[in-house]
Amino acid sequence: MTTNGTVYNKAGHKIKHYKNRQACKxxxxxxxxxxxxxxRFIERSIYQEALEENQKRVEQNTEYYRLRQQITEHQFGTLKRQWGFTHTLMKGKQNVLSEVNLIMTCYNLTRLMSILGPKDLEKGLKQLGLEISSLFRAITEILHRFLFRRNLFSGQKNIH
Structure with a gap:
């Protein structure tokens, strides 16, 4: 069967028609x-070859993909089915990534709370906040020393 190469849009999917009218006659x-x-004519997705190759890979590595389902795809199933996160509200790559990062942060905090418990999570977050704060102070001090040495703030003595 051959195709004329035209790509048709059917229910949001891109397909090609394959037929051999002479043979059918x-x-x-x-x-x-x-x-x-x-x-007879057959409709096939323009991505059908890639889908078949992927299916072949999955069938050849069943243990690997079973493990992947347990480890990697669990979060997405939870977000989609239990939390209803089936689409983003924002448009544009940067906005969508920000929205996804927020939902993943919420997911991770929820997981940490179920693993550690609320009190241990709170204690750990406080400790993390203190460490980030002291790191920020150290970086600020280094930047001030560097900038004043270079005389980038001429006429200014100290900024505190």
Missing amino acids: TCPVRQLCTKNKNG
């Missing part, structure tokens, strides 16, 4: 194959 078992007066 002379086929002795045509009535078993199709009732279409022009002969």
Whole structure:
């Protein structure tokens, strides 16, 4: 069967039609194959080859993909089915990434709370906040020393 190369849009999917009208005209078992007066035609997604290759990979590595389902895809199933996060509200790559990062942060905090418990999570977050704060102070001090040495703030003595 051959295609004319035209890509059709069917229900939001891009497909190609494959047919061989000449072969269907002379086929002795045509009535078993199709009732279409022009002969049989097949619709295939333009991505069908990639889908078949992926399916073949999955079937050859069943243990790997079973493990992947347990580890990697669990979060997405939870977000989609239990939390209803089936689409983003924002448009644009940067906005969508920000929205996804927020939902993933919420998911991770929820997981941490279920693993550690609320009190241990609170204690850990406080400790993390203190460490980030002291790191920020150290970076600020280094930047001030560097900038004043270079005389980038001429006329200014100290900024505190």
